[in-house]
């Protein structure tokens with residue numbers, strides 16, 4: 359689905375080859391500062407390689423409209439912004455931005471249930487804990503229903519039990535709906551349990567065999 363060809367980004371990344379497969383769960387692991395977030399931002403076209411090309415289903419990302427691309431390939435950042443206002447306002451923020459139809463409260467509560475938030479849609483988002491905000495932000499992305507989810511440490515603020523529940527839910531959703539997921543995690547256990555492919559990034563380079571041994575994809 360994504361194919362990196364001789365990609366470099368400033369002095370940060372140097373990736374001669376990297377493949378992300380469609381309808382699979384790919385997890386990026388590696389030390390802090392190794393370049394994982396930078397890779398997600400490239401997949402989302404928030405930033406572009408300073409050298410080389412990234413193909414998306416065979417088409418150079420440069421040729422694809424950024425706004426349209428981000429509707430198909432949606433990123434949940436490491437510290438997502440919450441807006442003043444209610445949980446509902448925050449949950450539907452992306453839909454509003456994309457000028458899409460707002461679902462019924464029943465559907466919105468189903469999304470809250472999915473992310474294990476037992477809160478009223480009317481309550482303020484500001485008073486939520488860090489982990490609750492993280493789950494609300496995940497709900498905001500799930501409701502957009504993109505083809506590709508880019509999740510940057512989606513469970514970093516959660517306790518182990520909640521992390522397991524949330525990652526289980528997301529990965530089940532991805533498999534059931536034939537979506538593609540690329541996530542970053544610091545948890546080796548999560549990476550090993552849920553991924554089809556683990557890509558290890560070290561100082562901006564891919565240090566797993568994965569990057570070089572599948573040229574015929």
Ligand SMILES: Nc1ncnc2c1ncn2[C@@H]1O[C@H](COP(=O)(O)OP(=O)(O)OP(=O)(O)O)[C@@H](O)[C@H]1O
Pocket residue numbers: 368370388389390391392393394395396397436
């Ligand atoms: N726009 C930029 N220009 C130059 N350097 C950058 C830019 N963005 C990030 N960097 C640097 O690139 C390196 C990789 O950053 P990145 O956020 O991708 O790491 P990461 O692996 O996601 O780290 P963490 O696990 O701590 O989130 C860091 O040293 C960072 O300071």
